[in-house]
Amino acid sequence: MDRTMPRFPSFGVRIKKGAFWYYFEPNDAPGPFVKQDISNPCQPVRFREDDGWLVRFYYYGNRISLEVFHAVSDGAGALIFFKTLLAVYLRERGYTIPNTHGIRDVDEPPTKEEREDAYGRYATVKPRREKRGKKAYQNNGTAEPFYTLNVTMGFCSVAALKAKAKSYEVSITEYLTAVLLQVLLDKQHRERPRKERPVALAIPINLRPWFPSETLRNFILTVRPAIDPALGEYTFEEIVSQVHHFLRLNINRQQMQAALTGNVKFTTNRLLQIVPIVLKNPVMSLGYHLAGVRPYSGTYTNPGPFHVPKEMEPHIRHMEVILGQATMPRPHCASISYGDVMEITFAGTMQESDTEREFFRFLVRDGISVKVESNRTQ
Template structure:
């Protein structure tokens, strides 16, 4: 393969490629529920049209002497009926493509490896896939992004490398975080969609004088706090929140380009009111999401990659070092919450899409929030067999008078009564 046809991995992609040989890989799953059953032939045409505009997604992971890299796939994958678990690993060999498209009844799913893109970049691919399907299936005409090609260098640049400033790298000392306890089942995670009224959630957020993101993070914190044993209260609950760096730097890249904000909460012996926790979260978010704070962590991550000793190390040693760094970092985190915000599509899709949901694979407990119209969807992923935290999270909103509905990948016999009632 000509080196000109290769794609170098970005900084985050290198970290995630190090896990590619293991049983667990980080995968995003974007789902659109249509008003009619999905037509697989039309979905395949829509995928082919989308790949023409996003060739950087149709790639395979290959091994080099010093780094992994990406090469164009030999062909476009075929859409398949959904038959494997959600967020199942994508890299299974040198010819495996790092995305898949599946369907079940009236739902179409796009799953993408974190090796090639983050949530915001994947959203661009997903938006064009959905709009292309609506055009093909219903004869609509979608005007947005009609003449944009995402094959140009500006959409495939490495934002971390472009904006690397080593003198700004830095770390913040932290206390060891509380780690959720309980039996785990990594081979059979629970995936759950929790749908709420966006307007009702927004009303509560306005009442508390906080953002929806702060309110949802506070609900996660209180749900975790409600299940903590008393002998663990000396440990802070620490959540990571991804922040899109494209809004702070001049880049249109579709590849990974995000920073992580850390929210830390020291639990009290008594459960604090949700409003007070949400206001504390809002304060931390506003301070930690400042560009200079995000740059510290971004440059620290890039500095590790550019370490001269790591740079010349063979690939197997790099993978071990990056995996070890990821495990050490994970010990300081309790859970992760991501909010993709309001998802919009071209007007041509109006009346054809019922709901949208986003999930991610997990090695612990993750929450991914998105809003489509008046539907606020929380994608919950967990490997813990005990669902008490999920139970408490749902109960928080029920107690606020906000009642939702749940889609889940487990049979009724495995659900607690509160989740069933929700």
């Protein structure tokens, strides 16, 4: 950690509260600290704790973990940081690891490009007026005591998943998205609400493949595949088709550039900039509830395969990814693959476990063997 952190100054920051905005400043406090892993990971970040550090390092046996506050970086940037940390660790153990596959050279200074605001660079077209999605099925449940995060992981074969997705003529991400939508539709139907609402997911999209950038800061947008039961019943094949065509239609350079331009225009609004932060906070909190929580039933993110140099491969068994605590007691889903092992995580503060249970049961019924692990006590 001491060798790696100086190479990534955008991770070595703290959050400060100004009169009009929160902002980052370099954190010159000792640390961040390496701690023994905990049973309930991804706890909320308290800006005045741990000397203001927004990254955490944990170890347990042969497990190395990194937690990153999402305002610091997205999944793609955090994985580059983590990959470099693993390379430095293995070099300290005497192995020769090349600086390839995204691994940064810790003996070189950080580049200006890694710290750029890529949103601002590509906000050049007419912004798209975003339509706020309808209120979605919320998939809430009984809240656990504070600082409790239930984590359930499923491990399965990438080859088996790829073959199954190919049988539907879709990608692995599209297939798993459709499975989660089907499970949530069935769950809502079992609850027999007075009115069934759309089931919708927030799917973060890494923008770097469409807008070349070396930034390690956030550079993502979110798309919203949804199924509305008010339109009638859907077979799973129809859900898969809906997801496939929705993602292919909405994930393109033109659509995403218009969306990110709208986001940038909002943050650079002159009137908004002069509103004091004590007034901004309650308004932004309401806006997050209306636009960030209300239109979604949950989140599913898949940063893709974790590729490393062949010299590192014998030292890594598998990768895991966990989304942090949500503002509401609902589970969120994330997946990542390494070699032929796909790891799928459900994490949340809800006591009930029927979402993840039915998700993995669906995969098994569809012919995909799954090994399940959890930190739940029952």
